[in-house]
Amino acid sequence: MEKQTSKKKVRIYGAGGHSQVIKEVLLMNNYIVTETFDDKPEGVHYASKNVAIGARKDLSAFPHEGDPVIIAVGINSERAEIAQFLKSTYEKAIHESAIISNTSKxxxxxxVFAGAIIQPNTTIGKHVIINTGASVDHDNIIGDYAHISPKAALCGHVEVGEGSHVGVGAVVIPKVKIGKWCTIGAGTIVIKDIPDYATVVGNPGKIIKTKKPV
Structure with a gap:
């Protein structure tokens, strides 16, 4: 008789389209999603079912303890904010087709979504999104709450600061440092260091504005 593998349990915070991708990865990895939360249950993705109210309305009433959580929110600043006020443990979700070096953390x-590649000696922070088909080469440092979008390519020894978003198909050449809370536009080619809070677009990438720190 075939031995039954026990399923792991996880909760999802966020019920938009991004959460659907995470849920599929979790189910593929033999997880059971026990609860789904959202701060605006009336506006969730049509495929999300049985969504409970999130923690913003009443932080003390939220069930912080329990199965580990994945914050399934695509906006970096919101994901960071939620991580600050939840008092829960967290789980990772890594697609089985992703290629990840044993020396990376x-x-x-x-x-980490389908087809992503993470090469040796790279460090990925907390609550990061490595999206579909993204390529993160050797010796990269990716800060907490960052998002590396689909098909983006980071060459060796690249640093991406906390909360920064590298857009779809962007390319970052070796040894470039991107500051915190930056936005790198889709298809941008980054060839030099980028300061904190900058928005960069084009080929070669140019700063078009700088956000003020909140």
Missing amino acids: IGEGTV
């Missing part, structure tokens, strides 16, 4: 709450 991935922080809690981080998700």
Whole structure:
């Protein structure tokens, strides 16, 4: 008789389209999603079912203890905010087709989607999104709450600061440092260091604005 593998349990915070991708990865990895939360249950993705109210309305009433959580929110600043007020443990979600070096490190709450590649000696922070088909080469440092979008390519020794978003198909050449809470536009080619809070677009990438720190 075939031995039954016990399923792991996890909760999802966030019920938009991004959560659907995370849920599929979790189910593929033999998880059971026991609860789904969202701060606006009336506006969730049509495929999300039985969504409970999140913690913002009443932090003390939220069930912080229990199965580990993945924050399934695509906006970096919101994901960071939620991580600050939840008092829960966190799980990772890594697609079975992702290629990840044994010498790389991935922080809690981080998700790695289908076809992504993470090469040796790279460090990925907490609650990061490594999206579909993204390429993160050797010796990269990716800060907490960052998002590396589909098909983005980071060459060796690249640093991406906390909360920064590298857009779809962007390319970052070796040894470039991107500051915290930056936005790198889709298809941008980054060839030099980028300061904190900058928005960069084009080929070669140019700063078009700088956000003020909140």
